[in-house]
Amino acid sequence: MIEIVYSRRFLKSVKHLPLAQQKKLANLLVIFQEDPYHPFLHSKQLTGSLAGLLSFRITRDWRVIFQFLNPDKIQMLRAAHRKDIYY
Numbered sequence: 001m002i003e004i005v006y007s008r009r010f011l012k013s014v015k016h017l018p019l020a021q022q023k024k025l026a027n028l029l030v031i032f033q034e035d036p037y038h039p040f041l042h043s044k045q046l047t048g049s050l051a052g053l054l055s056f057r058i059t060r061d062w063r064v065i066f067q068f069l070n071p072d073k074i075q076m077l078r079a080a081h082r083k084d085i086y087y
Helices: 008-015 019-034
Strands: 003-006 054-057 062-070 073-081
Touching: 003 008, 003 019, 008 073, 019 062
Parallel strands: 003 073
Antiparallel strands: 054 062, 062 073
């Protein structure tokens, strides 16, 4: 099982998510911890200025950005609406 660490920025950003997305994220983190590339998550590598980072979907419009610290440890960086998260 993969260890997940949460940055302060991630924890703060989750508090700003709508309640429905917070609940969905809690459920998705269980799946994520077993398999970060589960098809249900739609995980993908990011490019450009965010190269080296990855994202997965909470819902169609809400995303989480994360990074691998090593093969068994992932750091969650932030969660936000897709129009705000990729910068």
